[in-house]
Amino acid sequence: MKLVxxxxxxxxxxxxxxxxxxTSGTTGTPGPWNELALAIxxxxxxGIRFLGPDVPVVPDVPVGPTSAVYQRSSPRRxxxxxxxxxxxxxxxxxxxxxxxxxxxxxxxxxxxSRERVGALLDPNVERIFALKPDLVVVYGTQQELIxxxxxxxxxxxxxQHAGLADITITIRRLGQRVGRSQEAExxxxxxxxxxxxxxxxxxGRPRPRTALLFDRESGTLRGMYASAGVGFMHDMLExxxxxxxxxxxKRQSLQLSAEMLLARAPEVIVExxxxxxxxxxxxxxERTVWQTLTSVxxxxxxxxxxxxxxxxxxxxxxxxxxxxxxxRVLHPAAFGAQ
Amino acid sequence: xxxxxxxSPLRRGLPIVALCFVTMVAAVLAAPFIGSTxxxxxxxxxxxxxxxxxxxxxxxxxxxxxxxxxxxxVGGALAAAGVVFQGLLRNPLATPYTLGVSAGAALGAMLAIxxxxxxxxxxxxxxxxxxxxxxxxxxxxxxxxxxQQGLSSTxxxxxxxTLNAFFSALILFVQYASDYAQIFRALRWLMGDLxxxxxxxxxxxxxxxxxxxxxxxxxxxxxxxxALGADAAGTRGVDIERAQRIAxxxxxxxxxxxxxxxxxxxxxxxxVPHLVRLVVGADHRLVLPASTFFGAAFxxxxxxxxxxxxxxxxxxxxxxxxxxxxxxxxxxxxxxx
Numbered sequence: 001m002k003l004v005x006x007x008x009x010x011x012x013x014x015x016x017x018x019x020x021x022x023t024s025g026t027t028g029t030p031g032p033w034n035e036l037a038l039a040i041x042x043x044x045x046x047g048i049r050f051l052g053p054d055v056p057v058v059p060d061v062p063v064g065p066t067s068a069v070y071q072r073s074s075p076r077r078x079x080x081x082x083x084x085x086x087x088x089x090x091x092x093x094x095x096x097x098x099x100x101x102x103x104x105x106x107x108x109x110x111x112x113s114r115e116r117v118g119a120l121l122d123p124n125v126e127r128i129f130a131l132k133p134d135l136v137v138v139y140g141t142q143q144e145l146i147x148x149x150x151x152x153x154x155x156x157x158x159x160q161h162a163g164l165a166d167i168t169i170t171i172r173r174l175g176q177r178v179g180r181s182q183e184a185e186x187x188x189x190x191x192x193x194x195x196x197x198x199x200x201x202x203x204g205r206p207r208p209r210t211a212l213l214f215d216r217e218s219g220t221l222r223g224m225y226a227s228a229g230v231g232f233m234h235d236m237l238e239x240x241x242x243x244x245x246x247x248x249x250k251r252q253s254l255q256l257s258a259e260m261l262l263a264r265a266p267e268v269i270v271e272x273x274x275x276x277x278x279x280x281x282x283x284x285x286e287r288t289v290w291q292t293l294t295s296v297x298x299x300x301x302x303x304x305x306x307x308x309x310x311x312x313x314x315x316x317x318x319x320x321x322x323x324x325x326x327x328r329v330l331h332p333a334a335f336g337a338q
Numbered sequence: 339x340x341x342x343x344x345x346s347p348l349r350r351g352l353p354i355v356a357l358c359f360v361t362m363v364a365a366v367l368a369a370p371f372i373g374s375t376x377x378x379x380x381x382x383x384x385x386x387x388x389x390x391x392x393x394x395x396x397x398x399x400x401x402x403x404x405x406x407x408x409x410x411x412v413g414g415a416l417a418a419a420g421v422v423f424q425g426l427l428r429n430p431l432a433t434p435y436t437l438g439v440s441a442g443a444a445l446g447a448m449l450a451i452x453x454x455x456x457x458x459x460x461x462x463x464x465x466x467x468x469x470x471x472x473x474x475x476x477x478x479x480x481x482x483x484x485x486q487q488g489l490s491s492t493x494x495x496x497x498x499x500t501l502n503a504f505f506s507a508l509i510l511f512v513q514y515a516s517d518y519a520q521i522f523r524a525l526r527w528l529m530g531d532l533x534x535x536x537x538x539x540x541x542x543x544x545x546x547x548x549x550x551x552x553x554x555x556x557x558x559x560x561x562x563x564x565a566l567g568a569d570a571a572g573t574r575g576v577d578i579e580r581a582q583r584i585a586x587x588x589x590x591x592x593x594x595x596x597x598x599x600x601x602x603x604x605x606x607x608x609x610v611p612h613l614v615r616l617v618v619g620a621d622h623r624l625v626l627p628a629s630t631f632f633g634a635a636f637x638x639x640x641x642x643x644x645x646x647x648x649x650x651x652x653x654x655x656x657x658x659x660x661x662x663x664x665x666x667x668x669x670x671x672x673x674x675x
Binding site for chain 1: 373374375389390391392393396397400401402454462463517518519523526527531533534535536645650651652
């Protein structure tokens with residue numbers, strides 16, 4: 001018990017950003033899996049603020065008294081600690097202005113040449129200052145980092161994951177902020193058109209009851225987490241023509257028990273996994289784990305899909321591609337498959 | 339006269355042991371019928387519907403019965419191990435986790451969670467945590483027996499506490515090297531989870547728990563005498579060394595097996611033995627079986643509460659044991675005065 005409480009305490013301190021910040025920014029396994037974790041876990045763990053259904057979403061938090069001054073000039077040295085926002089910046093043609101990215105950034109390939117400045121839990125403030133940024137994109141809960149940047153007069157762009165609609169809202173605001181309004185508008189409009197096209201394509205078709213999982217202990221049906229009735233994953237599933245089996249639970253994530261799956265009886269099970277480490281053989285092996293729950297329609301009809309693709313977990317400009325991936329497995333007929 | 343004195347509390351305690359046993363059986367039988375989804379007993383045991391198509395039966399036999407059995411196994415093992423460690427160390431604050439078993443198990447689980455995907459040698463979380471527990475037991479045992487013939491409870495305690503701290507530091511190091519998702523999984527594991535979904539984890543832990551309990555069967559009298567002090571026990575013809583070894587290894591084995599199934603669920607191992615002592619007295623012939631049965635029943639009920647109270651969201655069972663166990667114990671403690 002003592003051990004548990006001690007670990008919980010330290011972990012919560014680390015999560016809250018009280019932990020050591022001066023160490024190397026290259027921790028952990030790479031991969032935008034962490035983008036997803038960033039979307040869902042820290043909100044749960046820190047309890048700082050949970051984006052409920054009726055909580056007004058604040059994708060762009062104007063931070064600090066000095067922010068307004070910097071709004072006039074377009075920044076030339078941007079640091080982004082959020083992989084989704086990094087993608088947005090590159091997609092709107094502001095990639096040249098990006099000088100620093102997080103330790104979890106993998107896309108686009110050009111981020112390989114950018115300086116790494118840590119991530120949500122371990123931003124390297126020293127390296128951030130050394131890069132002389134004139135804009136730092138931070139996560140809304142990084143209060144300490146925001147305060148430190150503010151004291152140093154470095155403007156910040158606050159951001160928090162929310163729903164699907166907030167992606168294009170963020171792109172437009174970000175475009176204004178970095179002096180790329182027109183490009184951002186074009187990008188956002190294109191994403192919205194693509195999303196609308198998918199919505200049209202699956203409209204009128206029966207919507208299969210779908211469980212969208214984003215974590216499970218490999219080899220067993222333990223430690224399962226699913227997207228519930230709030231958040232961009234839920235929104236993606238709905239646009240792709242699925243009916244979220246856990247839509248009534250107004251949370252971003254839900255730990256699933258075997259009973260929950262048996263009771264909700266999803267017709268399709270989609271597991272989102274990282275692009276890395278999931279070959280065809282592993283996917284096939286993990287699909288068989290589900291055979292225990294034979295009364296679940298998805299298991300009986302074999303409609304269990306493990307999609308190992310990072311696009312599905314990053315609420316960035318590639319979100320329409322991600323929705324198309326989902327729509328293809330939910331409505332194969334609508335996409336030309338037999 | 340002396341005989342009469344010792345026999346009478348034992349005889350008075352036996353019905354309570356029986357009551358604990360009945361409570362355990364009742365809890366295990368009732369728990370699978372209670373849950374967030376209503377199921378009908380007639381459907382569950384229906385001979386006409388195939389099991390593969392029978393949702394009620396699948397909820398009963400796949401989702402709930404393994405959980406109830408796992409809770410009973412884990413609860414019984416932890417409570418018994420708590421009694422044994424408190425007796426062995428002659429310290430009412432001892433828990434099954436005092437001697438480093440849980441820290442070793444936790445380190446194993448952390449390694450499996452963090453590196454399991456890229457380094458399959460580590461194996462499953464269950465196996466890794468069991469291995470970690472056994473390594474910790476082995477190290478503590480070597481330390482405690484290194485300098486002298488017997489098993490010094492002081493050295494045992496110090497070695498265990500030190501190893502706990504050492505493993506905790508390693509755990510934090512591993513966590514610092516993990517990403518958010520892994521840290522979350524690790525934290526969740528520490529909170530305890532009995533949704534085992536299959537009977538395999540129970541069956542693989544069962545032999546270990548059985549061996550431990552076979553050892554416990556010989557421990558009641560030695561533990562009673564140990565309570566009077568090691569020297570006093572020695573003069574009454576008890577092989578103290580052997581009893582201490584059995585207590586330490588048996589308690590550790592039971593703890594390691596329990597933690598590998600459900601994670602380091604707290605409170606059961608310290609609250610249940612004291613609760614039982616408040617009712618039946620200090621005689622280990624009563625405390626040991628009564629704690630085992632009551633611990634099993636207690637954890638089954640706690641897990642039932644964890645999965646129903648704010649369904650469909652589940653509470654971690656470790657939270658429930660502490661939230662319910664703590665105040666209940668204090669109430670009993672104060673009421674007894």
